[in-house]
Amino acid sequence: MLKIGVIGCGAIGKEHIRRLMHLIPEAQVVACADYFYEAAQKTAELYGITHVFKTGEELIDCPEVEAIVITSSDASHAQYVLPAVKAGKQVFCEKPLAQSAADCEEIIREEVKHGQRLVQVGFMRRYDPGYAEMKRIIDSGELGEPLMIHACHRNVSQGEGFQTEMGITNVAIHELDICRWLLNDEYKNAQVLKVKQSALSNKGYDNPQIVLLETMNGSRIDVEVQVADGYGYDIQCQVVCEKGTLNLPDPASVVKRSCASSSFPIMTDWAQRFISAYDIELKDWVLNVLNGAPKGPSAWDGYAACVAADVLNQSRGTEQFLPVSMMDKPELYK
Numbered sequence: 001m002l003k004i005g006v007i008g009c010g011a012i013g014k015e016h017i018r019r020l021m022h023l024i025p026e027a028q029v030v031a032c033a034d035y036f037y038e039a040a041q042k043t044a045e046l047y048g049i050t051h052v053f054k055t056g057e058e059l060i061d062c063p064e065v066e067a068i069v070i071t072s073s074d075a076s077h078a079q080y081v082l083p084a085v086k087a088g089k090q091v092f093c094e095k096p097l098a099q100s101a102a103d104c105e106e107i108i109r110e111e112v113k114h115g116q117r118l119v120q121v122g123f124m125r126r127y128d129p130g131y132a133e134m135k136r137i138i139d140s141g142e143l144g145e146p147l148m149i150h151a152c153h154r155n156v157s158q159g160e161g162f163q164t165e166m167g168i169t170n171v172a173i174h175e176l177d178i179c180r181w182l183l184n185d186e187y188k189n190a191q192v193l194k195v196k197q198s199a200l201s202n203k204g205y206d207n208p209q210i211v212l213l214e215t216m217n218g219s220r221i222d223v224e225v226q227v228a229d230g231y232g233y234d235i236q237c238q239v240v241c242e243k244g245t246l247n248l249p250d251p252a253s254v255v256k257r258s259c260a261s262s263s264f265p266i267m268t269d270w271a272q273r274f275i276s277a278y279d280i281e282l283k284d285w286v287l288n289v290l291n292g293a294p295k296g297p298s299a300w301d302g303y304a305a306c307v308a309a310d311v312l313n314q315s316r317g318t319e320q321f322l323p324v325s326m327m328d329k330p331e332l333y334k
């Protein structure tokens with residue numbers, strides 16, 4: 001049994017606690033924390049969680065907590081991953097690992113010092129059956145070399161406080177991970193472009209933006225990032241290979257044929273769209289941690305995505321590709 005503490009009892013924190021408590025018999029949430037203490041208390045009552053804290057630091061120090069799940073806001077992730085690693089505790093951190101590559105480097109240095117993997121990043125798309133099958137086919141070589149990826153990430157809307165840069169660090173960070181994973185490649189150059197703006201983008205942030213990437217092996221990637229499309233949570237990905245193309249399937253749903261048209265529903269939020277991916281991801285993390293170490297996306301993967309995100313945000317307005325440069329990869333991640 002893995003005794004877990006969860007920092008952040010908001011939307012995904014509560015979802016992950018439900019998963020850990022109801023779907024994974026090998027896991028038990030023994031502590032939770034949230035700045036908004038009432039949220040932590042209510043969650044604890046709902047799931048019979050023993051220890052309730054206001055800060056993540058108190059939760060990390062709790063002797064009964066063996067492993068930590070971080071589901072607080074983006075800006076707080078590094079502040080909790082670092083002390084958790086210093087304490088030698090296993091950490092599952094929702095994406096992004098940090099707000100900058102520099103913060104990820106500090107985490108990597110600490111993990112390397114520990115000499116064993118302690119961190120997994122919540123890049124759950126790697127566990128999505130659609131992406132996993134695309135990866136299997138690419139790796140089999142059956143379609144030859146992958147040449148290009150055309151992808152798009154569309155959200156219905158954003159809450160107060162959303163900023164242009166978050167279109168990269170909070171939203172497109174998923175594509176920055178999944179594309180390098182699908183291609184088994186690293187980024188060479190990156191550029192973000194502001195294109196013709198949607199009438200739905202009147203809240204002070206760019207919408208849409210287009211992310212352009214070149215990889216070390218010469219593949220090209222374009223990602224349309226719309227953070228307010230007004231119609232659905234729509235994730236698309238097409239990999240163009242030498243001998244064929246691969247398209248990410250939409251989630252299975254009934255196709256309705258009526259009134260001279262054929263249609264199927266498009267989901268509106270991440271929680272439903274990737275529900276099976278989150279289930280598989282957390283189960284995989286718990287079982288591997290119980291067996292010694294996590295095997296999913298590492299601190300290095302979190303770092304690689306943040307390096308590209310930093311470069312993309314630096315490139316905004318320059319109309320230029322900027323080089324993506326990474327630290328040497330420590331043995332731990334090879």
Ligand code: NAP
Nearest residue numbers: 008009010011012013034035036071072073074076094095
């Ligand atoms: P949310 O509903 O706003 O929940 C975040 C919770 O964390 C809030 O209750 C917030 O309290 C609390 N919090 C903020 N800073 C804190 C701190 N320093 N210490 C303790 N608690 C703190 O957000 P969410 O949608 O659940 O997202 C949480 C994280 O998961 C984000 O990093 C997000 O990017 C990530 N996420 C990932 C996916 C995915 O697809 N993998 C999907 C959704 C979210 P206050 O309200 O008082 O600030």
